[in-house]
Amino acid sequence: MTKDLEHQFVTELERNQNIVHKVCTLYTNDRDSHNDLFQEITIQLWKAYPKFRGESKFSTWMYRVALNTAITLYRKSKRSVPTIDYESVTFKISADEYDPTEEQQLKLMYHALKELGDIDKALVFLYLEDKNYTEIAETLGISEVNARVKMNRIKNKLRTILNP
């Protein structure tokens, strides 16, 4: 690996690190696990980087490796309990847009999101990231129709949580 490749990779990852942080926020409950998963994703990205030939955008490629790491390769159990300090950072709503009903709804929804299984989380994540169903299906290895059906089920699940 040349110095150039290292520099290129780190610069790209630094620019796109939000994607990895968002995956970590979704799949972990405390800061230590967040950092742990971030590191593992970085290692996996770096290992796969020589095979990334720029056929897709760097960010598109990142989604796949990051989610694969979270769903499959990451080994730590998720038994840790979320700390109040961490939740207030990741789920806070800015004061100028404060709306008690919305805040309550969002809180419930983020809570419900955390309770979803690994695969469902990946689906919602890609949906929230504005990925279309073709991309979602390709990333997870399922058919587009099934991705839609599954997403509708998750939407209904979230709706039931909000309007019991």
Place this chain on the structure above:
Amino acid sequence: MDELELLKRDWKKKEHQMPKLGYDEIYKMIWKKSSSIVKWIFLISIIEFLLPHLLYLLPAMSKTIAIWKGLGLGNFLLVSNIVQYSVVLFFIFQFYKRYKEISSLDNARQLLSNILKTRRTVKYYVIFCLSLIFISYIVMAAGIYLSDNPLDAMGYNYNLDNADPTKVKTTMIATVLLLGTIVTAVMGCIYFLLYGILLKKLNKNYKELKSMEF
């Protein structure tokens, strides 16, 4: 407003609340060691491949080889060793081939499937070894049954003049079979417990993805 749209809007705002790591921090990370499940599976599988062979190095095992020869089962030992090593080579080749296929660039389902297949190769290998261990105990029991003086043949110099030879033989056969069952069962339990713990998350996620195909 659609609940998910509300969530999406808020999700986008979070972009600005995410932690930010500097160039140097990321640079340091790329040289850290991975602790991924694939690495663990690889290391544990290698240990499992080596373990049955390391057992032969123990002094107790060398004594067992002498017992086999005493019972006239030297040939069985030789044949079973040839079979075992051929199978071991086959399994190691399969394992390596499958291990090489694991890539984080595949889609999630393919990746999970490849990892589970790699691990399954080791599972079959362990089942093969456990069967071989159990079979060797059965063959040893048969050797005792066919031997005129099994105690002598096995190199034990106990004075059992007063004991009924049939009784001695039956006791020996029962002991060998019981020991064989216990050893196989204990090793099997340890292995499948380890196997289950390692693959719990992978199996769950793979099942979930597979259940989406209907």
